Amino acid sequence: MSDTDLEIVDRVKAGDTDAFAGIVSRYEKAIFNSAYRIVGDRDDAADVAQATFVKVYEKIDSFDPAYKFFSWLYRISVNEAYNHCRKKKQAATVEMEPGKSPPGPYQEYRQVEMCEQLKRALAEMTYDYRVIIVLKHLMLLPYREIAGILGLPEKTVKSRLFSARQVLHRQLVEQGYKV
């Protein structure tokens, strides 16, 4: 049976740096993907993920076990992504990487095209809206966790999410997506 997050945290706190690899293995995909959808570039997302894990390691002594570890981790990740966007002066919009070329059958082409529209729509959203869409719809986190990560009341998260959903829909329509 694999160690729980808290067991790994305790080992790292006790000086077992190698144990931290367990944290990285467990969460690197999730942290990378959330960062990728927020910053819009794989290389930048890898930088954000790396900065996130390093900060988690540095701050692990201050982690309060009364809170969920992954909420704390996500919170640091979202902050790192925000700092990254701010440094690149991209907080309002990000440029998504061009997608793969769409050869193949029509259905596959349509799928790729839809993904590209979606990526562009996300990129056009403001950081606040983009991050909430990513946490809710792509990371599938419940409202309570999102509220903890963003430091907002659940009510505000719900209200902001509805606005974000509306903005996403509008962006898709503007890009020619037909419902």
Add this chain to the structure above:
Amino acid sequence: MIPERFRILMNNELDGTNTPAERDELETYFDAHPQAKQYLTNLSESLHLLDSLEQEDPPAELHGRVMRAVRATEGRARAPWRDFLFGRLRLGYAFSAAVGVVLGFLLHTAIPLDSMGRDLADLDLMRGTATGLIGNWSAAQTLDLHEAGVDLTVKAYRQADMVLVRVTLSADQAVSLGLDFPGASQLKSANYEVNEGFDLAAGEGLAVFKGQGDCFCDFLMDGVDARPVGAYLQFGLDATQRREYQIIWP
């Protein structure tokens, strides 16, 4: 324009969390506003597109890269003094704090507490280094706010051009608190206790607190002139949710 109540119900409907009674309420609204129903259908279809965005594998070298970076920080990373110096206070202000600690210690050991009139011993200033601050301080000028899950108390004391400020902040949501001390020339000492996720910087007559949770801070600065202390409290990231205050000296 969709009324707030139905925005909430439409959002819940997208999440599939409406109760039967709420669904009936929403249907009644839709009967009168069929375009809202169509809009919700369109929103729902747009959001379904998000399901097509699959999670991507991170770069193969990411794990190794992260562990190399972690090992590179090993030894220096988790030393508490490093966090103190480089994390919350910033390097320049940490130096001021260190000077303040020495100053506080000297005051505590060299000057009898009752030798210079009224002191602020009750503040337990500079915990662990001195039990009071000597001098003829003014009564506290207080900013007290309890609103929207935020409890904030700012107590400011004055002696000549020197100002001592105690901030106690507990916030259920992300806030920014700014304090502006006109004319202040130097941060003489500081004592901070902040939760993870809180960030603050102080010096040159300006103190800015950002974050959520609990935060306690004492700081002492001099060269402050007689103009009111400016303060603002902003809820979340929305600049329109900013309240401004003044602390006026007696």
